Amino acid sequence: MKILVPFKSVPDPYESAAPGGSLATAKSVINPFDEIAIEEALRIRERGDAAEIVGLTIGPAKVDEQVRAALAMGVDRAIRIDDARPLDPYAIARILRAAVEKEAPQVVLMGKQAVDDDSNQAGQMLAGLLSWPQATFVSRIEFIDDKARARCTRETDAGLEVIEVNLPAVITTDLRLNEPRYVSLPGLMKARKKPIEVQTCDQLGVNVQPLTTVLTTERPSRRLAGVRVESVEELVKKLKEEAKVL
Amino acid sequence: MTANTLVLIEHDRREVKRASLHAVTAARELGGSFALLLVGQDLEEMAKSLGSLGAETVILADDTALAEPLADRYAVVAANVVEKLSATTLLGTSSTFSKDILPRAAALLNAPMLTDVLAITKTQNGISYQRPINAGSMLATVQLAGARQVLSIRASAFAAPEADAAESPTERLEIDSSALPNGTRFISREERMSDRPDLTEARVVIGGGRPLKDKDTFDRLVGGLADTLGGAIGATRAAVDTGLAPNDYQIGQTGKVIAPDLYIALGISGAIQHLAGIKDSRIIVAINKDPDAPIFQTATYGLVGDLHQIVPQLIEALQQG
Numbered sequence: 001m002k003i004l005v006p007f008k009s010v011p012d013p014y015e016s017a018a019p020g021g022s023l024a025t026a027k028s029v030i031n032p033f034d035e036i037a038i039e040e041a042l043r044i045r046e047r048g049d050a051a052e053i054v055g056l057t058i059g060p061a062k063v064d065e066q067v068r069a070a071l072a073m074g075v076d077r078a079i080r081i082d083d084a085r086p087l088d089p090y091a092i093a094r095i096l097r098a099a100v101e102k103e104a105p106q107v108v109l110m111g112k113q114a115v116d117d118d119s120n121q122a123g124q125m126l127a128g129l130l131s132w133p134q135a136t137f138v139s140r141i142e143f144i145d146d147k148a149r150a151r152c153t154r155e156t157d158a159g160l161e162v163i164e165v166n167l168p169a170v171i172t173t174d175l176r177l178n179e180p181r182y183v184s185l186p187g188l189m190k191a192r193k194k195p196i197e198v199q200t201c202d203q204l205g206v207n208v209q210p211l212t213t214v215l216t217t218e219r220p221s222r223r224l225a226g227v228r229v230e231s232v233e234e235l236v237k238k239l240k241e242e243a244k245v246l
Numbered sequence: 247m248t249a250n251t252l253v254l255i256e257h258d259r260r261e262v263k264r265a266s267l268h269a270v271t272a273a274r275e276l277g278g279s280f281a282l283l284l285v286g287q288d289l290e291e292m293a294k295s296l297g298s299l300g301a302e303t304v305i306l307a308d309d310t311a312l313a314e315p316l317a318d319r320y321a322v323v324a325a326n327v328v329e330k331l332s333a334t335t336l337l338g339t340s341s342t343f344s345k346d347i348l349p350r351a352a353a354l355l356n357a358p359m360l361t362d363v364l365a366i367t368k369t370q371n372g373i374s375y376q377r378p379i380n381a382g383s384m385l386a387t388v389q390l391a392g393a394r395q396v397l398s399i400r401a402s403a404f405a406a407p408e409a410d411a412a413e414s415p416t417e418r419l420e421i422d423s424s425a426l427p428n429g430t431r432f433i434s435r436e437e438r439m440s441d442r443p444d445l446t447e448a449r450v451v452i453g454g455g456r457p458l459k460d461k462d463t464f465d466r467l468v469g470g471l472a473d474t475l476g477g478a479i480g481a482t483r484a485a486v487d488t489g490l491a492p493n494d495y496q497i498g499q500t501g502k503v504i505a506p507d508l509y510i511a512l513g514i515s516g517a518i519q520h521l522a523g524i525k526d527s528r529i530i531v532a533i534n535k536d537p538d539a540p541i542f543q544t545a546t547y548g549l550v551g552d553l554h555q556i557v558p559q560l561i562e563a564l565q566q567g
Contacts, residue, residue, distance in 0.1 A: 017383040017518045019540075089349070090358045117379045117386075118499065119361045121349035124317065128353030133429035134317055136346045139493070151433065156342040157446070157502065158258065159494050162433040163316070169429070175483070175500060176493060211358035211391045215374060217384045223525060226546035232559040235531065235549055243529045243546065245450075245508045246475075246564070 001050045001147055001167075003041045004105035006096050007034035007070060009063040010116040023116060023217075030066045033111025035073075036173045039180040040141065041109050042074045049143050050107075052076050056099055058092060060084035064196055072183045072191035079197045081204070088212035089117075093125035098204035100130060105168065107150070112137050112172040123172035133165035139176040247417070249302045249331045250278030254324055254338040254348065257284070262292060265401035265446050266339045270299050272399045273337055274407070275366045276373070280337075281305055282414070283327055285320055287313040293416045300410030303417045311423035314432035315343055321350035322426060327419065328355055328394070340398040340503070341446075352396035359396035360388060362503075364403040381499040382522035401446065402505030402526045438492070443478045445495065450477030451506045453497055453524070456484040457513035457535070457553065464490040467557040468512055474564050480504065482520050497523035513553050516541030533557070 008031040015026035030038070041053045055075035057063055060082065067078045081095060100108060108127075113120035127134035135141075135152035139160070142151045147167065154161045155174045165171075201207065229235045239246045251273045256266035262284075273280040280300075284293050285307040293306040307323045324347065328336050336351055338344035340362050352359040364385070365376040372389060375397070379386045445451060452475070454468035464485070472479050481491035483498060497504055499519040505526035512533050514520060521544055524530060532545035535552050542548040549556060 011380075013381065013519075017381040019518075021383075023380055023384065088358055090352065093353060113500070115381065115499070118381070119359075120345050121352070121359050121361060124321075124346065124349035125353040125359075127318075128321060128350035131427070133427070134346075134350065135430075136317070137342060154342075155493050156435075157494060158435065158437055159492065160436045162435070164431040164433055166429040174493075176487070212360070213389045213391070215387045215389060217379070217386045220378070220382065220385050220525075223530075223544050225543045226530075226548060228542070228548045228550065230549075232549070232556060232563050235547055235560070236563045238547055239508070239529070239531070243508075245529050 001107065002052045002054065002103070002105040003044065003050050003107045003109055004054050004056060004100060004103055005034070005037050005041050005075065006056045006108065006110045006122075007031060007038060007066070008114045009057060009059055009066040010114055013115045016116075028063065028066060030069055031111050031114045033113060033115070033173055033175070035180045036175065036177050037109040037111050038070055038073050038075060039178045040173060042181070043178065044141070049147065054079065054103055054105065056081070058083050058087065058095055067196050068188065068191045069183060071194045072187040073181060077197065078194070079199060081199050081201065083201055085210065086214070088210045089119045089121035090125055091208045091210045092122045093129055094208045095201060095204070095206055096122065096126045097129045098206035100126070102204065106147070107167060108170045110170070110172055112174055123170050127170035130170070133169040134172070135163055135165050135169065136172045137174045138171050139174050141171060141177070247281070247303055247331065248279070249281040249333050251276055251280040251335040251337055252324070252328050252331060252333045253280055253282050254336065254344060255282050255284045255296065256339065256341060256343045257286060257289070257292060259286065262295065263341070264406065265341065267299070267407055268401040268404040269337045269339045269399050270407040271404040272363070272366060272397070274300070276335060281331055281333070283307065283324060285312050285315070285323055290416075297414045297416070298409045299407055299414065300412065301414040304414050305417050305419055307419045307421060309421040309423055311421065311426055315347070316430045316432060317346045317350050318427035318430050320347045321354055323419070324348075324351040325354035334394050336394070336396045338398050339401045344398050348396050348398055355394050355396065357392055357394035357396050358390050359398070360390065361398050363397050363399045378522070381519050382525065383518060400503060402503060442472060443476070445478045445480055445497070446502055446504055448478035448506055450475045450508045451480050451504050451527070452477050452510045452512065453480040453482065453514055454485050454491065454512050455482045455514035456488055456490070458485065458490055461490055467553060470561050471510065471512070471557055474561050475508070477508075482514055482517070499523065511541055511545070512557060514541055515539045516544060
C-alpha cells in the first residue's frame with residue numbers, strides 16, 4: 001500500500017498566536033495536524049501495512065526546511081510542488097488531485113486543518129474532486145478486509161463515530177490519533193542528503209487560480225481585563241447584582 | 247422553484263440543532279430568497295417544524311440511504327439541490343457535521359468556501375466576509391470570486407432567526423439511492439445521553455483544566471457546579487488529553503466555540519487555543535491558584551485560590567440562593 005501525505009508549512013502556532021507574536025515573524029513548522037498524519041503513516045508502515053510513504057507539499061524553495069523535517073521523520077520520498085502564491089483550500093485541493101492522479105496512492109492521509117488559516121477544507125475537497133470516500137477528524141485507523149477498507153473512528157461534536165471507507169480514500173487526522181515522534185539531529189543531518197522532487201503545476205497539467213482574496217487582516221479587539229474578587233461571597237454578589245447573570 | 251441561498255440544516259434524528267438555524271439569519275443578511283435542506287430518514291415532522299422561518303421552501307431529502315450523515319452522500323444531495331435551485335450560496339453553521347460535508351459539496355460545485363464566517367458586509371465592490379484565522383489571534387476580511395460559494399458561519403456571530411409569518415411548503419426530493427456514492431459505511435456512534443444542556447447551546451458553561459487532576463475530582467467540581475447552575479461542561483485540550491473529560495467536551499481552536507452568558511473557568515490557565523473558543527462569552531469567571539495565569543486578563547471576574555476549597559464553597563453559596 002502506498003500512502004500520500006500532503007503537508008503544509010505554517011508559522012509556529014505557539015509563537016504566532018502568542019501575545020506579541022505574529023504570522024509574519026514566527027518560524028515555520030510542519031502544520032501540527034499534518035505532522036500527526038506523517039506519524040500515523042510511519043506507524044502504518046512500521047506495522048507492515050504500507051510499503052511506501054510519499055510526503056508532498058506546495059510552496060516556494062524556503063519550505064524545503066519542512067520537507068527535510070518530513071524526510072527526517074521517515075517519509076520515503078518527498079515532493080515539493082513549486083508555487084509561491086497564496087493558495088486557498090480549493091486551489092490546494094485541485095493541485096493535490098493532480099498529484100494524487102500521478103502518484104496513485106491507496107490512502108491520502110492529511111491533517112484536518114492547517115492552524116494558520118483554520119479552514120478545515122482541503123481534505124474533504126480533495127475527496128470530492130476524486131469521488132473517493134472520506135473519513136475526517138480521525139483518531140483511530142485500522143485496515144480491514146485485506147486492506148480493501150479502513151475502519152476509522154471519528155471525533156464528532158456528538159462523540160465518537162465509527163465508519164468504514166473503501167480504499168482509495170482520503171483520511172484527515174485529529175489531535176488524539178498519535179503523538180508525533182521527535183526528530184533527532186543526526187536524522188535531520190541525514191535528511192539533508194536525501195533528494196526533494198521539485199515539480200510545477202505546469203508539469204502536473206494543472207492550472208488553478210485561487211478564488212479567495214484576503215483584503216485585510218487585523219487584530220480582534222481584546223476583551224477588557226476585568227476585576228479580581230477576594231472571596232466567593234463577593235463573586236456571587238457581583239454575578240447577581242452587577243452582571244445579573246444568576 | 248429557485249432560491250439564492252440554500253441552508254443545510256443539522257439535526258440529531260430527534261430534533262433540529264438550534265445552532266444550525268443561525269445560518270438562516272446569515273442567509274437573510276446575504277439577501278434574496280433562501281431554501282432549507284433537511285437530509286435524513288423519517289423527518290417529515292421535523293421538516294414541518296422548519297416552516298416558519300421565511301424560507302421559499304423546505305426541501306426534504308428523506309431516504310433510508312440517507313439515515314446516517316455520510317459525507318459523500320450528503321454532499322452529492324446538497325450540491326444537486328444547489329444546482330436545482332440555481333442557488334449561488336450554500337450555507338451552514340460550523341460544526342463537525344457541516345465541516346465534513348460542506349467542503350466536499352463545494353468541490354462538487356466548483357466553488358470556494360469560507361469556514362467560520364463572523365460577519366457579512368456588503369460593499370460597492372461586492373460582499374466581503376470576516377473570519378478568524380490563526381486560533382482567532384487575527385481576523386481576516388476576505389472576498390470570493392466565482393459563480394458560487396459555500397460558507398459556514400459561527401453560530402455565536404449570528405442571532406437565532408425570528409419567526410416569519412408565511413408558512414413554507416415542504417418539498418420532498420426524489421432520491422435515487424442507486425445513484426448515490428457507495429464507498430462509506432456507518433458502523434456505530436457512541437452518544438452519551440446527558441441531562442445537561444448541549445455545550446454549544448447552553449446559557450451557562452463550566453470549563454475544567456488539567457489541575458483538576460483526576461476524573462472523580464473533575465466530575466465532582468466541574469460537574470457539581472454545572473448541575474447547580476443548570477449548565478453544560480467543557481474542558482481544555484490538556485484536560486481531554488489526560489483523560490479527565492471526553493473529547494467532545496473540548497473547547498477551543500480545534501474543539502467547540504461557545505458563547506454562553508456565563509463561562510466559569512476552573513483551573514484553566516488561558517492558552518490562546520482555549521481562549522479562541524470562549525472569548526464571545528458574555529461573562530467569564532476565572533478561578534485559578536496562579537495569580538499570573540493569562541486567563542485573568544480575559545476574565546470579567548477573577549478569583550485566585552484553591553479550586554478544592556473554592557468550588558465547594560461556591561456550590562454551597564449558590565444552592566442557598
